[in-house]
Amino acid sequence: MTPLSRAGRATAGARRRIAVTAIAAVFVLAGCTPAGDRPETDGGAWVGFGPFEVRGGGAAPRILNGTSELRLPGGDLATIDAEKLLGSGPDLPPLPDRENYTITDEQYSYTLDGEAPRLVGVVQARHTMHFRGYTEDEFVTFVLAISAEHEPRELTRTRVLRGGEHTATITGRSDQGVIAVQLEGALNTNVPHDSRVIGVDAIRATEVWGKEHGYSGFGDGTASFYLAPARDACATEVQRYSVANGRAEHTESFANTDVATGGTCVTAPAAAAAAGAAAGT
Amino acid sequence: MVETAVPEAGAARAESQDSVESFAEGLRDLRINAGNPTLAAISAQTGISKSVLSVAFAGKGLPTENTVLKLVTLLHGNPREWRARRNALDPRNTGSEPVAEQAEAGRRFSLLQTALIAAGAALVAALITGVAMSSLGAGPTAEARHLTKAANGVDPMLTSCRDDAVIAASEARLDNLVHVQLMYSNDCMAVWGRVTRYDDKTDGNTMTMKVWPLDDPQSERAQSRTDVGLQSLYTPMIIEPDTAARICGQATIMVDGKTEDLGPKLCI
Numbered sequence: 001m002t003p004l005s006r007a008g009r010a011t012a013g014a015r016r017r018i019a020v021t022a023i024a025a026v027f028v029l030a031g032c033t034p035a036g037d038r039p040e041t042d043g044g045a046w047v048g049f050g051p052f053e054v055r056g057g058g059a060a061p062r063i064l065n066g067t068s069e070l071r072l073p074g075g076d077l078a079t080i081d082a083e084k085l086l087g088s089g090p091d092l093p094p095l096p097d098r099e100n101y102t103i104t105d106e107q108y109s110y111t112l113d114g115e116a117p118r119l120v121g122v123v124q125a126r127h128t129m130h131f132r133g134y135t136e137d138e139f140v141t142f143v144l145a146i147s148a149e150h151e152p153r154e155l156t157r158t159r160v161l162r163g164g165e166h167t168a169t170i171t172g173r174s175d176q177g178v179i180a181v182q183l184e185g186a187l188n189t190n191v192p193h194d195s196r197v198i199g200v201d202a203i204r205a206t207e208v209w210g211k212e213h214g215y216s217g218f219g220d221g222t223a224s225f226y227l228a229p230a231r232d233a234c235a236t237e238v239q240r241y242s243v244a245n246g247r248a249e250h251t252e253s254f255a256n257t258d259v260a261t262g263g264t265c266v267t268a269p270a271a272a273a274a275a276g277a278a279a280g281t
Numbered sequence: 282m283v284e285t286a287v288p289e290a291g292a293a294r295a296e297s298q299d300s301v302e303s304f305a306e307g308l309r310d311l312r313i314n315a316g317n318p319t320l321a322a323i324s325a326q327t328g329i330s331k332s333v334l335s336v337a338f339a340g341k342g343l344p345t346e347n348t349v350l351k352l353v354t355l356l357h358g359n360p361r362e363w364r365a366r367r368n369a370l371d372p373r374n375t376g377s378e379p380v381a382e383q384a385e386a387g388r389r390f391s392l393l394q395t396a397l398i399a400a401g402a403a404l405v406a407a408l409i410t411g412v413a414m415s416s417l418g419a420g421p422t423a424e425a426r427h428l429t430k431a432a433n434g435v436d437p438m439l440t441s442c443r444d445d446a447v448i449a450a451s452e453a454r455l456d457n458l459v460h461v462q463l464m465y466s467n468d469c470m471a472v473w474g475r476v477t478r479y480d481d482k483t484d485g486n487t488m489t490m491k492v493w494p495l496d497d498p499q500s501e502r503a504q505s506r507t508d509v510g511l512q513s514l515y516t517p518m519i520i521e522p523d524t525a526a527r528i529c530g531q532a533t534i535m536v537d538g539k540t541e542d543l544g545p546k547l548c549i
Binding site: 050051073074092093110112114176205206209246247 | 330331332333335336339341342345372443444445448451453456457458460462475477479480481511512513
């Protein structure tokens with residue numbers, strides 16, 4: 001190594017100080033940028049979520065449960081959070097008394113608007129209504145179309161059910177804007193428990209089909225509908241249907257569901273578990 | 282005077298000139314050379330969803346290695362070359378790091394250059410921060426949307442009428458494959474039609490919808506629109522201040538080259 005002269009050492013020292021100052025300045029200023037712009041390295045490898053990516057391992061999921069962080073096709077990070085999204089659509093009518101809605105559950109999937117990727121959310125909320133001296137709760141389920149950008153926006157908001165306590169689960173997705181939503185619980189007045197599967201076009205904010213008194217196994221493009229009085233009961237009919245339009249592509253009827261007498265007992269949970277495993281949910 | 286050493290332009294630089302957009306362009310060329318199969322056909326043969334394919338062909342994102350390999354194999358490309366090209370574009374690709382490190386090692390700057398770079402970096406960071414913060418704070422506003430005034434024949438999506446639009450009438454036709462709807466904006470007193478198909482046959486097929494005042498079908502206010510390759514089509518609007526007057530709509534779609542009448546008119 002060639003020893004440096006005193007002048008050379010002084011120059012090298014000054015250069016180091018400037019470099020350190022420059023790096024510090026960049027870090028200080030970069031610290032002011034939104035956290036979402038900085039890629040994070042913890043939380044597992046990125047796996048495909050349709051045209052997006054999410055952290056995780058194993059199979060690519062087609063449903064996300066709860067507030068989720070994802071990576072957009074362009075590489076930006078985005079967080080989808082129903083608390084922030086619901087009622088936030090800049091071009092939508094405001095949600096009256098938004099502060100009285102408490103989010104109880106949120107699920108997300110993906111679809112297309114033409115050729116543009118979009119996120120779809122099913123958001124359940126408890127709506128507390130205040131009357132003169134007393135309050136009452138109703139349970140509301142919304143389907144949201146959400147923009148795929150760094151700060152996701154609510155593009156459409158479809159209220160698919162309001163009333164008694166119920167659950168809502170995404171049980172199918174398609175590339176035509178439609179998702180299948182399983183509703184279960186107090187769906188009708190004076191009926192304590194019922195089940196229904198509906199197809200909601202989130203892009204155009206419209207319900208396009210419905211199937212009563214049954215349960216759906218998860219499907220991408222096509223899904224299965226089990227006509228049965230209860231989730232664990234033997235189905236009297238199983239449909240393979242298109243999520244986009246609800247039309248049955250194949251129907252199988254089971255007149256005898258009693259296995260003891262040679263019948264066939266098909267239940268939704270077994271098939272749903274298999275489909276769920278395939279969907280990574 | 283301390284000299285600056287910059288590595289020679291080589292293969293790494295040639296690779297760095299590639300982009301996700303030109304990668305997608307290459308994929309589109311490959312698709313055309315393979316007979317331009319539809320997204321649905323490619324999806325069916327590869328198992329890749331149409332949404333992922335759409336993003337890949339549009340250049341909106343870098344497809345995964347697995348997607349590229351399946352796609353290129355189907356479209357008769359060279360999987361090895363395409364994989365290498367794809368991985369060179371992936372910022373997470375560790376294979377490119379040694380090249381970058383080498384370049385950094387060979388680069389030395391003068392005192393003045395170091396100071397200029399420091400000042401430049403600080404300025405760029407400040408500008409980026411400012412733009413990001415201002416864009417976050419502002420959000421889209423109605424003023425920023427450059428809205429058109431509502432009038433007969435105007436595209437409703439260019440007006441504020443879409444903000445309060447409701448589906449005033451909706452009917453499923455062709456055994457639920459198509460939905461015909463009339464939209465209404467109370468703020469604009471405007472009606473327009475919308476037809477949406479859920480048969481996954483948008484490619485190459487047309488849709489037509491017309492809307493007209495019931496008491497004057499030949500009116501100049503009647504609107505019609507035909508377009509091809511769309512899943513959903515809406516007509517220009519009709520302004521109808523008379524709340525007692527009725528507006529009707531009717532649609533047709535083409536399926537596999539054959540025009541299907543979507544049934545009786547829908548009126549509100």
